[in-house]
Every structure is written in C-alpha cells, then in structure tokens.
Amino acid sequence: MTQFLTGPRARAAFTLRVVMEPPFAIEVRDQAALTVLLPVRGHAWICTAQDDPRAVGAAQAAIVRGPDPYRVADTPDREPTVVIDPDQSCRTPDGDHLAITMHQGVRTWGNDPHGGTVMLIGTYQSEAAVGRLVAAALPPVAVFTEHETDPTLLGLLERELTTSGLGQDSALDRLLDLVLLHLVRAFAHRPGTPLPSWMSGTGDLVVGEALALLHQEPAAPWTIAELARRVHVSRATLAARFRTAVGHPPMTYLTAWRLALAADRLAETPATTAAIATEVGYSSAFTFSTAFTRAYGTNPTAYRRRAHERHRRDLPQTAATTPP
Missing domain, CATH: 2.60.120.280 (Regulatory protein AraC)
Structure with missing residues (x-):
C-alpha cells in the first residue's frame, strides 16, 4: 500500500x-x-x-x-x-x-x-x-x-x-x-x-509481495511466469491467489497501475507522452495512447490539457482568497 x-x-x-x-x-x-x-x-x-x-x-x-x-x-x-x-x-x-x-x-x-x-x-x-x-x-x-x-x-x-x-x-x-x-x-x-484491490491484496503474503514488485517496477517486462518466479510460487498458485485477493489477474492489474501512474505524470509533469509511455512500461507512444484512451475515455494529450487548464484556473483565485 x-x-x-x-x-x-x-x-x-x-x-x-x-x-x-x-x-x-x-x-x-x-x-x-x-x-x-x-x-x-x-x-x-x-x-x-x-x-x-x-x-x-x-x-x-x-x-x-x-x-x-x-x-x-x-x-x-x-x-x-x-x-x-x-x-x-x-x-x-x-x-x-x-x-x-x-x-x-x-x-x-x-x-x-x-x-x-x-x-x-x-x-x-x-x-x-x-x-x-x-x-x-x-x-x-x-x-x-x-x-x-x-x-x-x-x-x-x-x-x-x-x-x-x-x-x-x-x-x-x-x-x-x-x-x-x-x-x-x-x-x-x-x-x-x-x-479496493490495492489495499485488500496485501492481506495475502504472496500476493502482497507480487503487488510490491509491480508497484516498484512498473516498467519491467513482466509476465505471469516471471512474477511467479520472483515470489517463489508456481504460475497457477500465483494466478489463483492473486485473483482471489485482488479480483483481477496480475497482468490486468498491472495495466491499470501503469495507466494510473501515467495519468498522474501527464497532469503533474512536462514529460512527453513518449517518455511517460517508456517510464510506465509501454514499448511505443502509440500503444500507450491506445491503452490510455480505452481506459480513460480520452487521449493522453487531451487529458493533460484539461488537467493543466483546471490547475491554471484554480491557482489565481486560491492565491487571491488566501492572503499571506
């Protein structure tokens, strides 16, 4: 967590x-x-x-x-x-x-x-x-x-x-x-x-360790086999325990985690879409943009534009109403 x-x-x-x-x-x-x-x-x-x-x-x-x-x-x-x-x-x-x-x-x-x-x-x-x-x-x-x-x-x-x-x-x-x-x-x-899954999954020691690895290394080329090897259980054991604890297969969860990280990066940093795609584990900006649009209903550029417009709109009034 x-x-x-x-x-x-x-x-x-x-x-x-x-x-x-x-x-x-x-x-x-x-x-x-x-x-x-x-x-x-x-x-x-x-x-x-x-x-x-x-x-x-x-x-x-x-x-x-x-x-x-x-x-x-x-x-x-x-x-x-x-x-x-x-x-x-x-x-x-x-x-x-x-x-x-x-x-x-x-x-x-x-x-x-x-x-x-x-x-x-x-x-x-x-x-x-x-x-x-x-x-x-x-x-x-x-x-x-x-x-x-x-x-x-x-x-x-x-x-x-x-x-x-x-x-x-x-x-x-x-x-x-x-x-x-x-x-x-x-x-x-x-x-x-x-x-939510990212809280409840930590109750299982094996799943908790797997979640920690996915959170710490989102850009790694994860497969279910590699994740199972890293937590020292079989693929079948990890898949079953992960789905029971989290509610999703490990790779489905990883996709959601990568895109959530990317959404925060788009809103908070000037990094390019291509750089963010690489940072969260996508091989190309196109693949990342497709996955992001499917999950968030808008492409990365539009998501960033709306986030920045909201931030610019809020800052002046916040400063004006909270004098130093």
Missing part, C-alpha cells in the same frame, strides 16, 4: 479555517477531487445527493470525494446560505459576492469571527494532486471518529492556518498530505470495510 500513499501531493492547495455561527448552509460546487474537513469546535452536517446526511463533530474528521456538489450545514435540512463556485469564490444563492463580508483574517473565513463551529478545510483540486487511486478508494463521504483522527496534526494545521510565516503554502500542503494519509490509513484498517 505504501506506493499508493505516496500519491497525495498538494500544490498550493485551498486551505482555510472556517468559522460559522448557525444558521448556515454552505453549498460547495467547487468540483474539487477531494476535500478534508476537520471540525475543531462545534459540529456540522455533510449532505450529498448520493447518501444520507452525515454528522461530524469536534476532533473528528470527514473526507468528501468530488466532483459532485455537497452541502455543509448546521442542520441537515438547512437551505443554502452560501455557494462556493469552481474558482473557490463565494456568493449568496442570489449571486451577491461575499468574499469581503466573509473574510475574517489570515486564511479565516466565515459569517462570525466568534462562531460556535470552527472547521479546518483542505481541498485537493485534481485527482492528480491527491493520487487517482487513493481518491477512488474512498466512499463519497467518509467520517472518522476522534480515535481515528490525530489531534496533534489538527493542532499543527490550525496553528499554521492562523499565522503567517515563510513557506506557509508549502507547510500547509505537506500538513494536508499528512492528515489525508493518516485518515486513509485509518480507513484501510477498519474491520469489515470493503477495500
């Missing part, structure tokens, strides 16, 4: 301390890939179209997976009083701008500087930033208890949000990554929780 948990790489993430006094209901339409909500005082309800409302209280945490809209409110039936748009700007449901009205100091936003509900918010704008397979592993809303949430990390994040200092953006990004990794680890350790 370690290779996946190196995925989150926040870059100038939208981080904010939100202070609200009831009544309130924030309709979030930012289309972000994933948001971490950490109440430090009071409580809030998270309401989505896909699930029943979920309550989250002080010292707990919640992860909301996008890009669908959701509502954060003091009661589950509260109508929206604030709308957050895709550029992280805020307005009333009627369209009146609220950026100045809701500004409450350094990276602090809300309807009352002494509000009874205080939340720390961290938003990953794209799946590339959070790690595509990490995001996909989580349900639309995951709520974590006080025992699953580290109070030390919450304290560090709140302190960094409420002070100014050199390298603050980088510090906030790294703290947000650490909080997310801690919560994903807690989620993975929940008994009886359905896990």
